Amino acid sequence: MIRLRTGDAPLTRLRTPARKNARLSHLGRLLAAIATVLSMAIPLNAQPSAAAVAESGTCESLTAVTLPHTTVTLAESVPAGRHTAPDGRVLPSVPAFCRVHGVAKPVPNSSIGFEVWIPEQGWNQRLLMFGNGGYSSAIDFPSMGGPALAAGYATVGTDTGHTGDDPDVFVQGAANPEIIVDWGHRAVHETIVNAKPIVEAYTGAKPRYSYFIGCSTGGHQALMEAQRYPDDFDGIVAGAPGNNRVALNAGFLWQFLRNHTAGSTSDPIVPAAKLPLLTNAAVKRCRGKDGGLATDDFLTDPRRCSFDPASLRCPAGDAPTCLTKRQVQALREMYAGARDPRTGEQIYPGWPVGSEAPVVDASGTVRVGWSSYWGATEPARANFWRYWVFNDPNWNWWTFDFHRDLRLAQKKLGPIINATDPDLRPLRRSGGKLIMYTGWADPVVSAHDTIDYYGQVVRATSGERQAGSTAVARTREFARLFMVPGMAHCGGGPGPNVFDTLTPIVSWVERGAAPAEIVATKYVHDNPADGVAMTRSLTPFTC
Numbered sequence: 001m002i003r004l005r006t007g008d009a010p011l012t013r014l015r016t017p018a019r020k021n022a023r024l025s026h027l028g029r030l031l032a033a034i035a036t037v038l039s040m041a042i043p044l045n046a047q048p049s050a051a052a053v054a055e056s057g058t059c060e061s062l063t064a065v066t067l068p069h070t071t072v073t074l075a076e077s078v079p080a081g082r083h084t085a086p087d088g089r090v091l092p093s094v095p096a097f098c099r100v101h102g103v104a105k106p107v108p109n110s111s112i113g114f115e116v117w118i119p120e121q122g123w124n125q126r127l128l129m130f131g132n133g134g135y136s137s138a139i140d141f142p143s144m145g146g147p148a149l150a151a152g153y154a155t156v157g158t159d160t161g162h163t164g165d166d167p168d169v170f171v172q173g174a175a176n177p178e179i180i181v182d183w184g185h186r187a188v189h190e191t192i193v194n195a196k197p198i199v200e201a202y203t204g205a206k207p208r209y210s211y212f213i214g215c216s217t218g219g220h221q222a223l224m225e226a227q228r229y230p231d232d233f234d235g236i237v238a239g240a241p242g243n244n245r246v247a248l249n250a251g252f253l254w255q256f257l258r259n260h261t262a263g264s265t266s267d268p269i270v271p272a273a274k275l276p277l278l279t280n281a282a283v284k285r286c287r288g289k290d291g292g293l294a295t296d297d298f299l300t301d302p303r304r305c306s307f308d309p310a311s312l313r314c315p316a317g318d319a320p321t322c323l324t325k326r327q328v329q330a331l332r333e334m335y336a337g338a339r340d341p342r343t344g345e346q347i348y349p350g351w352p353v354g355s356e357a358p359v360v361d362a363s364g365t366v367r368v369g370w371s372s373y374w375g376a377t378e379p380a381r382a383n384f385w386r387y388w389v390f391n392d393p394n395w396n397w398w399t400f401d402f403h404r405d406l407r408l409a410q411k412k413l414g415p416i417i418n419a420t421d422p423d424l425r426p427l428r429r430s431g432g433k434l435i436m437y438t439g440w441a442d443p444v445v446s447a448h449d450t451i452d453y454y455g456q457v458v459r460a461t462s463g464e465r466q467a468g469s470t471a472v473a474r475t476r477e478f479a480r481l482f483m484v485p486g487m488a489h490c491g492g493g494p495g496p497n498v499f500d501t502l503t504p505i506v507s508w509v510e511r512g513a514a515p516a517e518i519v520a521t522k523y524v525h526d527n528p529a530d531g532v533a534m535t536r537s538l539t540p541f542t543c
Helices: 017-033 050-055 060-064 168-175 177-203 217-228 245-258 272-286 325-336 382-389 404-417 425-429 447-462 469-476 502-511
Strands: 070-078 081-084 090-094 097-104 112-119 126-130 154-158 209-215 235-239 346-348 366-368 433-439 479-484 518-523 532-538
Touching: 060 070, 060 177, 070 177, 097 177, 112 177, 126 177, 154 177, 168 177, 168 382, 177 209, 177 217, 177 404, 209 217, 209 502, 217 235, 217 433, 235 502, 245 325, 245 346, 245 382, 245 404, 382 404, 425 447, 433 447, 433 502, 447 469, 447 479, 469 479, 479 532
Parallel strands: 126 154, 126 209, 209 235, 235 433, 433 479
Antiparallel strands: 070 097, 081 090, 097 112, 112 154, 518 532
16 A cells, blocks of 8 residues: 655644654655565656766766756755655665755745755656645655655655745745745746756756645645646645635644633643544444444544533533533534624534544654644744744734634635636646545544535536536546545544555546545554454445
């Protein structure tokens, strides 16, 4: 099984580099485990010879490549074997490759760093760009130097035009609005536009196919490319896309405010310790009735589960095993999702039943759960509102108006950072293909929001008002959504959560073989070395 993707990390890890690196190390181990499978993925007939590479010049000569508003600042040959990436992470085994670092400055005050890694031998005439996670400038070097590079792909990544993470990007963006544009959409576009001629200069041949794979913010970037720059990539994979970005951050804020008494940040109404009560009760009530098996410890389709938190109401007082009246009310408001108090319009949907409990990995570390994005002493992504929206370090979230303030945010930032345009006809006309996926147990990006967007795509690209069978069929010719039961954010969770997205998108683009199913695997302890716990077939979602 192959799963190449990056994901947003929970807030507790965004501020802890060691934990973020642990996640990427885990991804690296998964990628290494499936290197053999990837190396067999649909080879092209024509491959440049070593002589052709030599005639194109050495790797080091790429510093002389002339590109519009872009400078190649470094080009070095990296030998095969153990390699320490630019950020200090150690990659246990890489093939010999040419490492290129460049900086694009398309407008004043924009500075977009990017990396292009080109295999020294056996280039398969494909580019593969990996997306980013959260608001971090970290390039996914483990994926760039993983089995894709060994299989002949030239791999690409970008720092999205800034340095650091939350709060760095928000402080920098408030001082320099071009950073917001770069993070929002320009960095990925500028990076791939420059990567193509760099690879050609080294290999002597133009790339025949270009692909993008990302999850969370990487999924956001994927949909931004599909919408704004449909000619950049032939195939795009968008996992758990945080594309409805302004509304998503409003959703986080809604969760925090509904779970706290005004003015109190240290005493949540529903403590994190009670979240497993909700997930366990919902699964017990609905499994076997939602399209899954009666033995599942996750929900296959939460929409078919009529769970009410009132079923856990305490008979009297409070206890660890039940909910108070106040907790039931807070949870009902969180499940309902953020709404405009004046119009009643849904701002951001609530998170599905079954996504509440924290996900704990094999090491015992809590990765994601509702509490990871409640915020501890302040709302999750408070700095987004503090700096990018209001440019006020003293912003008071207790006074937030979900009508007035949200409209301000959407007007100011929506055109820059939202990837919500459902009209993907330009992508279809260009011949591009899109695979979307998300986990039903994702506590970060609501699966309901991803489904809502896909439904809009079906209607917009088909020209029909309703997402009927004809409209769905037309959309499936170039864009398909796969829902993953029991998967958390970009992986993990009690359900099958490891699957290949690269081979299906390559097959679709290059052979016209649209993915009718994708097999997902759940490993024991989420560790391939411990054996397979289960497999499930994922089929294209029908609106």
